[in-house]
Amino acid sequence: MKTAVFYDVKNLVVEETPMPEVPKEKILMKIDTCAICTWEQRVYTGVKKVSYPFIGGHEIAGEIVKIGEAVEGDWKQGDKIVFGTNLACGHCYYCRIGEEQNCLNFDHSKQQPGLPYRGMGGLSEYLIVDPSDIFSYQNVAPEEASLTEPLSCVLHSVETAKVDFGDYVLIIGAGIMGMLHLQLAQKRGAIVIVSDPNEKRLELAKSLGATHVINPVKEDLTEKILAYTENLGAQIIFNTTPISGLIPGLLESLSNTGTMILYSSYYPDEPVGLKFDHIHKTGQQIKGTANSNKRDFIRASRLISQGIVDVKPFITKIYPLSQIEPAFEEAVNTESFRIVIDFEQERSEESC
CATH class of the missing domain: 3.90.180.10 (Medium-chain alcohol dehydrogenases, catalytic domain)
Incomplete structure (x- = not known):
């Protein structure tokens, strides 16, 4: 062979x-x-x-x-x-x-x-x-x-975040993982915003149902997020990029009691500075998610097989x-x- x-x-x-x-x-x-x-x-x-x-x-x-x-x-x-x-x-x-x-x-x-x-x-x-x-x-x-395997990992991520009906969700990165997060978050009733510097990918995200798209190179991300979320910030942020330096700034776009999911691996894995009193006062959570389990896998296979996720x-x-x-x-x-x-x-x- x-x-x-x-x-x-x-x-x-x-x-x-x-x-x-x-x-x-x-x-x-x-x-x-x-x-x-x-x-x-x-x-x-x-x-x-x-x-x-x-x-x-x-x-x-x-x-x-x-x-x-x-x-x-x-x-x-x-x-x-x-x-x-x-x-x-x-x-x-x-x-x-x-x-x-x-x-x-x-x-x-x-x-x-x-x-x-x-x-x-x-x-x-x-x-x-x-x-x-x-x-x-x-x-x-x-x-x-x-x-199926990447979708199973995204399924695990979305469930870890506990996305619910009416949540404002911000997805950082419109690669395949960001796009799969978009589809699954929508199916859980979320209002999804996608941020990426690639205009073609933003067009695709919009065609797949993103409520808003943001080019962070051309627009102020935090300003736009507050405008789109009743001045509250996103209740859930998925960072699907490998750029750890984005994390401190993204906390400004996260709502009080909100959750940020670190989905991607980080290469290089450089330390970043965080204001811990900010997290203390806002009740924000930062969670990691990686890989998937059998429960995720069997459901991801069904979602693709039955055309629920394209x-x-x-x-x-x-x-x-x-x-x-x-x-x-x-x-x-x-x-x-x-x-x-x-x-x-x-x-x-x-x-x-």
Whole structure:
């Protein structure tokens, strides 16, 4: 089978690796598509350090091709599935209480069974998966289904914030994660405002239902937020950007008793100064959220499968596996939403 392997910064090689044997309690998944997450983009550019060789990829969709003899349940060959990456340890306190997204031993470099190198493994044609980590999908193309994982993380974020009917919600950043926050916050009855310096993305946010959009380069963000929120400020702010320096200023746009969610990873993770008496007096909260759990994943799969959340606008381009380096080069272009690797395209060509 073909596998894309990181050997260094901006050094990705598609090579032949052995087809894994299927343990009796596992399932063999044929991967159809793998979207290139920001995490893998940072590996590609060297911002995120990993030990080489490394197999990335975790936003994946495919189908069941073989089922181990000891697997229980109603899974069958040919089922369309998405894979909720099994990077949590499964046995720490947080895993045991259903909060595996905050696992004490969360490991992006976990060794996946049947693969020759460490990593999440989605940039490989086939993957051994545990039945507890897969979820069915229907009605949509695999490239859409592969965005289940990012949607599951956003779902966890929106629920952490406790978005409710009539809330004023400010989303900082109109990338794919900001746009998914927009859709989910709307569906919980929020009045959503999106801020981004990219005018094209603001136009898309408006078309997707944002009540207001703000270009912070051209307009005063705090002034606009107060004008749009009855002079109260946003009750919830989602910072989906990796820019920690924005956080102190954003507190001025947050209402009393409001909540700011730090959704993105921060690279570099530089300290920032906060006025703690301000937080004390206003009752504001700052919360972090990362990853997702099984409960998030199964619901995200349903939302995409049933067309409740439309992810098609966020699929910028689809590349075959043989063009993975050009795909990554486009993925790190800030104009892109998601670039998707299509394994099935070359399989079809080879069978002709």
